[in-house]
Amino acid sequence: MSNAKILVVYYSRTGVTAQMATRLAGRLGADIEEIVDRTDRSGPSGFVRSMIDALAERSIPIGAAAHDPASYSIVVIATPVWAHHVAAPVRTWLGAYRNRLHRVAFLCTLGGSGANAVFEQMARLSGKSPVARCKIDAHDLRDHASVRLLDVFCDRLSRKLEHVKEIEWAC
Numbered sequence: 001m002s003n004a005k006i007l008v009v010y011y012s013r014t015g016v017t018a019q020m021a022t023r024l025a026g027r028l029g030a031d032i033e034e035i036v037d038r039t040d041r042s043g044p045s046g047f048v049r050s051m052i053d054a055l056a057e058r059s060i061p062i063g064a065a066a067h068d069p070a071s072y073s074i075v076v077i078a079t080p081v082w083a084h085h086v087a088a089p090v091r092t093w094l095g096a097y098r099n100r101l102h103r104v105a106f107l108c109t110l111g112g113s114g115a116n117a118v119f120e121q122m123a124r125l126s127g128k129s130p131v132a133r134c135k136i137d138a139h140d141l142r143d144h145a146s147v148r149l150l151d152v153f154c155d156r157l158s159r160k161l162e163h164v165k166e167i168e169w170a171c
């Protein structure tokens with residue numbers, strides 16, 4: 001699979017989403033980019049700040065993207081769930097780059113609830129229906145179901161990419 005075709009973009013406060021995004025990119029041969037958050041979210045005050053930013057649905061300062069999403073057939077956007085909302089850095093990234101997205105897929109990690117609400121928000125913010133979605137909760141991480149879930153997600157994305165290539169060849 002060409003590594004120019006898929007970009008995995010993620011934000012992670014405590015490393016779980018980073019781990020999943022890195023594994024996914026490795027399996028897909030995709031490029032990967034971390035959304036750079038300019039806000040200190042460490043410790044209890046960082047947790048509360050994150051909760052407030054998510055609930056207020058506000059944009060926050062993030063670094064400029066290193067990869068142009070418009071250069072990729074599919075961009076996988078990965079976020080932790082914050083208070084049943086997309087994490088504020090990912091919300092901000094989606095607002096900034098929504099017009100540069102061709103196709104999207106969504107990945108979220110969470111403690112246990114809120115994935116569907118987050119997927120709906122991501123679809124609204126990107127203005128796109130995802131070609132695939134994957135949620136990985138704390139239970140999946142404990143019993144290693146996350147490996148299987150990532151496999152299924154990768155298969156779907158690979159099939160979608162093959163379909164895209166066929167269409168591009170036919171045109």
Ligand SMILES: Cc1cc2nc3c(=O)[nH]c(=O)nc-3n(C[C@H](O)[C@H](O)[C@H](O)COP(=O)(O)O)c2cc1C
Pocket residue numbers: 011012013014015016017018047048050051080081082083084085109110111112113114
């Ligand atoms: C501010 C905040 C709010 C959260 N809200 C939820 C929630 O509504 N539902 C849930 O299942 N997990 C929630 N979590 C847990 C995270 O989604 C989960 O631990 C995630 O895997 C963390 O990913 P990360 O390590 O990439 O930051 C919340 C975590 C934070 C920091």
